[in-house]
Amino acid sequence: MSDEAVLQVRDLRVYYHTPSGPVKAVDGVDFTLIRGERFGLVGESGSGKSTTAWAIMRMIKPPGMIEGGTIRLGDTQLGPLSDNEIRNVRLAEIALVPQGAMNSLNPVMRIGDQILDGMRTHGHAGSKRTIAARLPELLATVGLQPNVLRLYPHELSGGMKQRVCIAIAISMQPRVIIADEPTSALDVVVQRQIMQTLSNVQKRLGASILLVGHDMGLMAKFVDRVGVMYGGKLVEVGQVRDIFTSPMHPYTQLLISSLSSLDVKGVLHGIPGTPPSLLNPPSGCVFHPRCPQVMPRCSVDVPAPQEARPKRSVACHLYD
């Protein structure tokens, strides 16, 4: 794994303009994805993680809008690209395996045709025949037999459909694969197979993976670095091992202690309070109403992410 940054997100802001005012779904998110690494963006519902993924793909639809910030893929800024240009970037450079992807397969098209379609829509220059010849190999990468090409989605199981979606995502050998809750509707056993598949695929392509999800356990098993999101902000980023052994941000600490384990049977810990309103976020630090270590300053100043330790960034006044 080199140190070359393949994706750089700086001060990303995505607001949804509702009749009641702007909902700040993503409010100043900074992170870098390094070549060949697996980065996990973890958070609960409403934290802004999926919106971040969609913003990177420039797939935010009104009333949502990218209000500010830059997204750089390699040397290219994605923001100023035209619609045509970004379409060619999608799939060819960055691919998204969206949540519930398996349900978005066209039910009346054969799998092979759908993959072909996707590739040609996103600028693949080859003829139908050339592309079709490469499909069996593509399926093999995700652990599927070539006969799947002739099947319809309803003839496949959930896990197989998700693998097809991964196949579509890697069909043009992108540099970045964004997987948004790729296993949320799948069994634990199938989940492991799918993550295995993603891992194999990544090694083949030398790609980087951005895994978006809410399952900390999955992150612990799979990713190299983790970014914890809360209330539209990235509160902590670091190596997964470090984050789990010594979480710094109070939210991360509470999140980790609330995880059920098979070690100890005991009292379950939750996080008191309710998730923040993104329409009227709390003043200062967005977590301060629920923070067990809140200080007077927290309700006034927004904490900026800082490198409190090597390779660890925390947005918390405890570490100022």
Next chain:
Amino acid sequence: MAVLSGTATLVTTRPGRTTAQSIGAYCRRNPGLVVGLVLLVALILIGVIGPRFVDVTNAVPAATIPDQPPSSDLPLGSDDQGRDMLAVLVAGVPLTLRVGFIAGTVGLLIGIVLGFLSGYLGGALDTVIRMVVDTLLTVPGLLVLIIIANSIRGVIDINLMALVVASLAWMHPTRTIRSQVLSFRERAYVQMAKLSGMNGLEIIVRELVPNLLPYLAASFVGAVAGAVLASIGLEALGLGPQNEPTIGMTIYWAIAFNAMLRGLWWWWVPPIVVIVVLFTGLFLVSAGLDEIANPRRQRAA
């Protein structure tokens, strides 16, 4: 996020906002519905307020000089038999609406009863009702109506006309309501209601009907539209009540007396304008109701 149904959620009742304000805000977001309602209300008012200004007794033959183009005396002229066309309009529009309304209501009521029973109870009853409805739907409705209307040609009046049309207006509402009930029946809140001790009828009335109001309203509009169309069709063929100045009969007389070829445009244009306005209004209301049933806007949960 589940599709939100139910007028309550629609009209985002917020603490601090009166119901009137919420409804007002909604109207601004769904102009089609408002325009449609305005058109329909306008037509209804023609029949309600019109008689104060227009003498409807002139809607009969020999009321005035025939074949007169529009003038200050006769704003819409007169037809070949001497009817004052404005009076015909004022008298006829409410009659046409009445047919549509009666037929639509009867059709909907039958549809509600059969649709709910069939959808909620399922089983043998559902199979029987469904088979009957599906069979009747394949029968060419207009043909049946023509046959029926033809056989009671002598005695037909507005109310009978309405019932004749209603006899074939109930099938579609039955199907629509049945399929909605089928999908709502498995909702978790219906299961909760069962767990709370409600019986079938209570569940239908208290849990399902309120959520189906938009669909019921849409079915009603559809039934009315279909009924009006059928009745105008029958009348235009000459099978309607001969002595009533309904829109359809007016068209019939206009065709019979070659009004188009003779350039008597004030005879056949007004009824057509009324039909256009009526169906535009019905369509807009129906589309507006569809928006209520299936809101497309994103909503901050």
Next chain:
Amino acid sequence: MTALLEARDVSRVFGSGPEATVALDHFSLAVGDDVPSFTTIAGESGSGKTTLARLLLGFTQPTSGEVFYRGKNLWKMARRDWMEFRHEVQAIFQDPFEVFNPFYKVDHLLTVPVAKFRLARSQAQARSKIEEALVAVGLRPEETLGRYPHQLSGGQRQRLTVARALLLQPRLIIADEPVSMVDASLRATILESLKKLHADFGISFLYITHDLTTAYQISDNIIVLYRGGVAEVGDVDLVIKAPRHPYSQLLISSIPLPDVNDRWDDDDQSLASRAEPERATMHGCRFADRCPAVMPMCAETVPPLYRTDDRRAAACFLYRDAPTLGGANMDQVLAHTARAATQSG
């Protein structure tokens, strides 16, 4: 002593002939009335756990076998018994939004059962009982009552359904994935309130889930279902920490525990190659087509439950030397008395 709720040899089959799907296959379970129990029904999708819940709640009829409420056949009861059944057996569902009728304010969910089961003698009494229940689950009445479902968060709504259960004080609550659609931070709170209901009010629980970690945390017993049949049953500690049935072993080893020292080994190809289940084979063990320890006999007959420990049984021919436990006798490995024993301490 008649059980509160009992499923006797129930099966639920969809369709017929060779295309038939057996959602639940000759399943028996009895929930006692004297001592409260906390049992997890664990399984993945297609295991039959939802079908079981629907059968026990009287939402569907079994294709064969019977469900008894206090000794009376559920589908042949008089109206009055049915109302009693409804009062004593309640449920908490997975989706905290769908359980609310969007037409009504959330109060509707609470006021209807209070009225139907005559839990209060006046409006005022009803109101105060409802508020008590809300406070007991950590909700503020003034912030929740009078609102529409879409105005509350998912966590608040799910807590409302728990409050409703508390209000009714049933004997048994069937909780079908009660926290899977709730945020991680609230999961613990809601599970704690379920535990409290069990401990403070002696309410028995059937906790249906696919998440074994939460099952381990709150229940005493576990029944692992696979494709309509019981794979393993018994004390939750035994089954989860030392599973015997190959399916249980596969399931538990696949759980992504937040342990950074035990990362998923990238080179483990064995999992990727294990195919997903093919068409249900009507004969033999349902897990045979995926089992790493499959033997010829597995394809011929369905293995019975073998009692491998005092408090556990597994349906696998690997343990055919152990005594068999009839399907109807699962009670023997389930803990009903453990809690009673500790309570007197």
